[in-house]
Amino acid sequence: MQILQIISSARGAESFSTQLSQGIIDKLLAAHPGSTVVVRDLAKHPFPHLEEAHLQAYFTPAEGRSPEQQAAVRHSDEAIAEVMASDVLVIGSPFYNFTIPSSLKAWLDHLTRANITFRYTPTGPEGLITGKKVYVALASGGIYSEGPMQPYDFAAPYLRWMLGFLGMRDVTVARAEGVKLPEFQATAVQKGLAGITA
Template sequence: MSTLLLIRSSLLQDNSQSNRLADRFVAQWQAANPQGRVVVRDLAAQPLPHLSLAHVGAFGTPAEQRTPEQQALVAASDALIAELQGADVIALGLPLYNFGIPSTLKAYFDQIARAGITFRYTANGPEGLVKGKQVYVFAARGGLYKGQPHDTQTPFVRNFLGFLGMSDVRFVHAEGLAMGDEPRGRALAAAEAEVDALLEPVAA
C-alpha cells in the first residue's frame, strides 16, 4: 500500500493557496491510488519546537547515556523521521515568507536532518539516506520570483531535500497572487492545470 505524506506549512491553513494546491494534488493521488494512505503533517496547526542546544545535545549523546529529557527530544524527532521514511510520495505546501520558508517548516527540517540517520558523511562526501521518494512542492507567492536571483526559496528547498537523498522533486509555482484579481486568476488557473497534469502518466 502506497503512502503519501502531506506537509502543510502555511499559517493561513485552509485559506492558503499553497495548501489548496497541495490538497488538489492529494485528492487526485487518492483517486489514482484508492488503497493508498494519506498522512497529514500540519505545521501551523501543530508547530514543532525550533532547534535548541538541548536538541543538539540530545542528538549527539549515545542512546544509552541520554537523560529522560533527551530521550523525549530524540523520540519526537525519530517519529517525524519514521513518518517521512514511511512515505512513498511527499506533497509540500510552501508559501513564501520574506523571501524564505516558514519558520515552522525550518523547524521541521531541523528535526529531520540527523547525521547518521537521514544523511551521513562518507569519504566521497555527504550521502542522503532518505531515498526512493517522489516529492511535489506547491509554492504560492504574492509576487513574481520564479527564475529570478531573489528566489532563494526554491534552490534552498531543492538543495535541502537533495542533501537528505530526495532528488526526485517537482515544483508547481503559483505567482503574482497579490498583483490583482486578473493576474491572480490566471496564475491559479495555470497552477491548477499543472497540478492536474502531474499524475496523468501514472493514472493512464
C-alpha cells in the same frame, strides 16, 4: 501508496499553498486509488527551534540519553519515521520574505540527522532518505518563476538542495504565484496544477 502532506501555512482553507497541495493530492489519489494521506500540520503543531537539549540528545547514544534528552529527540524521531514510512511527500510552503517559513525550516532541522537521514562518506555527503517522490507546492505574492524577481527566490532552490542532500532528488515544484497581483490571483492555483502529472 502512502502520501505525507506537510502544511506550513497558518491560513487554513484560505491558504494558496494548501489549496495547491490539495489539488496535487487529489490528482495522486485519482491516479493511485486506495492511497492513504497522513497530514502533518506545522502551523497547528509547530516543531520547536533547535535548542541545546536537542543538540545534546542528537549526539548522545540512545541508551545514554537522560529523560529530558529522550523528550527532546521525540519531534525529530517522529518527523523521520513519518517521512521514511511515506512514498510521496507533498510539501506546502508559503513564500515568506523570499524563502520558506520558519515553521518548515524547523521541521527540516529536525529531519536532518547525521547518520540517520544523511552521512558523510569519503566521496562526499550521502542522503539516506531514498525512493521518495516529492511535490513542493509554493505560494507567493509575486512572480518568481521568471522575470526580474527570479534571482530572489531562495525558497525553491533551497528546498531542492536540502531535500536532495537528504536523498530526495525527485522533486517537482508547483507554484501558485502572483497571488497578491489582481490579474494573477484567481487563476494562480489552477496554473500551478496544470503541469502536474501524478
